Amino acid sequence: MQHKVIDTNDVVIRFAGDSGDGMQLTGSLFADMSAIYGNGLSTFPDYPAEIRAPHGTVSGVSGFQVHIGSDKVNTPGDYCDMLVAMNPAALKANAKWCKPTAMVLVDEDAFDEAGMTKAGFKTENPFEELHIEDRTLIIAPITTLTIESLKESGLDQKAILKCKNMFTLGMACFIYSRPLEYIYQYLEKKFSKKHPEVIAPNKKVLNDGFNYAANIQAIPNTYTVEPSPKQKGTYRNITGNQATAWGLLAASEKSGLPLFCGSYPITPATGILEELAIHKNLGAKTVQAEDEIAGVCTAIGAAFAGNLAVTTTSGPGLSLKSEALGLAVMTELPLVVVDVQRAGPSTGIPTKTEQTDLNQALYGRNGECPMAIVAAHSPAHCFDAAFQAAKIALEHMTPVMLLSEGFLGNGSEPWLIPSMADYPAINPPFATEIPEDGKFKPFQRDPETLVRKWAVPGQKGFEHRVGGLEKNHNGVLSSDPANHELMCAEREEKIQRIANFIPELEVNGAKSGKLLVVGWGGTYGHILSAVDEVRKEGVEVSFAHFDFVKPLPKNTTEVFSAFDKILVCELNSGQFAAYLRNIYPDMNFLQCNKVQGQPFLVQEIVESIKKSL
């Protein structure tokens, strides 16, 4: 059979296997290689919380979805064009994500009686049982072929079996016309120091996989996804957590203040702490604290001492930090709190994505306790969002919550590398003049911004005390009723006036009309794709996405007023919608919600838009 090479501009591949099968690595390599090839790209790791969940079971299946395109792609894709399933459980867990035209590649050797039983199949034909027997099935004895390929490699049986994913990756590279050079380079870089003996076997098995796919008759078509011409410049692939860490380092450089990160490991935020720990070369100090509370408190101490202070966490950790965040609000110290949201409440589903911490970010502290909230909308945008959050914190003397999501933190996309020359300077309001009476008054405010001055220990003549107790403008303890009310109002107003310093809300599409679709955070790509899709059907709809949740951009009222209805799409049961209704009680807000620990499917938003019209 002569296979056909089909040129396409859009392909979604889902790699799935046991959580020890190396599917995250396989997917990441495929993605990085495609990025360097010049494709548009979006990835979505979908893995269990257990490091090694029970072998062969559906709960232990780890998946990694890669969406590659000729142009920029907005989402990791709803359904896949190819599913790679390394065992019966992986097939069972992921069959529902196959497009009707999908190709399904399985390791035949794993589909023995034991494997089928563990995955809970009741019949002998898993494809019929899952109703995917009409897909293009590629049933290859991957385990046997890997063992055969490496029998003279000198590796032991266990090490050989670990190379199955490379054989599979080789097959995928043939099917999607990917050059192998990038993976060769990766293998050399990764193993040259510690395990040079595994480089040659991995290359061999990768190659054998590629050749096997080329030789068998089972693959009807192969595909090319040619990159379309892009904006000139240097690109890289970047995950959201990495971009967050780098954005904070950029803010450190632009403010001239050392970066201090006090954090406690928590999924899915740990990657930020890990990334910052690497970058001591840029002066970053990381303290892996004894608990979440110590994480934020060491950061507050560092802020008091004059560093750019950061703490990173996810929902449950944010709950633990609440009291200390109140202290940061009260003492009006600059602090960036990164919350990489995951499915809650409580421990919830740690590895799954959600936007359910918005209420906690807005209201989750005792007393009247406002802080600014910035939300990242894509993996690469985490860089700018983190930079903005730090800039606001330092220039407005306030804690700032940066909301990321597991979907963004672990997801990746190509990024046109910016130049730091294009980023603004960050100028904290340092105290420079001692008042005539010789006493620095820490809570006297700038009349325009209501921001207080920052005097840092070590600075002669500015000795002063801050703390959690209410004070007056002079920094003297006060339980005076009128003073307390004034200070509460000023702390809120200070946050609201940040609106004068952030970009206005942009409208994608007509500036007025029947329906404005609204989102915040990581739903950006899905909403954008959904809006594009309904427009193709001739439906007129506009879209506005909020990178700033508190304060809202100052033209928000103007934008909203020009539409009959506003559809708020978010991965919770309506937290942003409730926040907007509270501010705009007379406007007509509709909702599109999902609380499944999964991103939206573009189709879900498309249907919601159609229903809303």
Place this chain on the structure above:
Amino acid sequence: MANLTFKDFKSDQEVRWCPGCGDHAVLAALQRALPKVSEALDYDKERYVVISGIGCSSRLPYYMDTYGFHSIHGRATAISTGVKVANPDLTVWQACGDGDALAIGGNHFIHAIRRNIDINIILFNNQIYGLTKGQYSPTSKLGAITKTSPYGTVEQPFNPGSLVLGAKGTFFARSLDVEIALNQEIMLQAALHDGTSVMEMLTNCVIFNDGAHKGLSDPAVRADRTIVLRHGEKMIFGKERNKGLILEGMGLKVVTIGENGVTEDDILVHDAHSENMNVHMMLAEMKGPEFPVALGVIRDVKAMTYDDGVRDQVKDVTAKSRIHCVDDLLRSGSTWTVE
């Protein structure tokens, strides 16, 4: 260097502790000790940061004319850690009570000690919750009758000394609130020590636990029931200066010089700098009626500090790295260029 006096460290705020509270004496000792610290280490006043948690004693930063941070319950140690790592040139003093440091803040307390971060912790131990008006604390004696233990507590107290040494602490001292001269001496030693210095001050709460330490602090009995330890000096105590400590079998023993053939030569010499902490632990755990309670600097040993470790690592990695700015970072690793 300006010659600083205790007045330089007194703020203009009215001190609001109860009359007779032991905290007054500790504050006075601190305000008198810091000028001596400045003289010894050439520290300007603006280098001092005084940090506290919540509780009666945690009001202390307001009474010091230094940079100060009155934080939240139990978290002073974590805030201090952040301040010191952020700027190791600062000299950090922390005031916290027995509830603040050992109950709600117990985790931060032991981890600061484990890391040996260079901060000076004054632990005000009055064995009671004062600010919330009289509930038992983690140092209240077994059976203590308080508002939340009307029939007596049924839990063993912490001995802060054992806890500090158990966490491999490098500096532990103990004293009584009324020992103002000794307390200045201890505070100066703590300042000279690189690492976490814990100074347990046995303070009297006149309202909710009056006389808790009277059995030690009463001038009539103090010399016989306490022993002041100084590095390099014999462990001698008593009104007549005729009692001493010797090692016998696995433990310490109180002996009388001139009785049973015991001479001054037999008495142990205090070695606060000994790496071996077994004797320090025995000294920290001594209690009446068999033993005197140990005051003074019980342990003071050198070890790497956390803040130095962080600073040195940053210097070291920065010197070796090829990445010197964010532009370098963004272009490091795998990139590709579209012409």
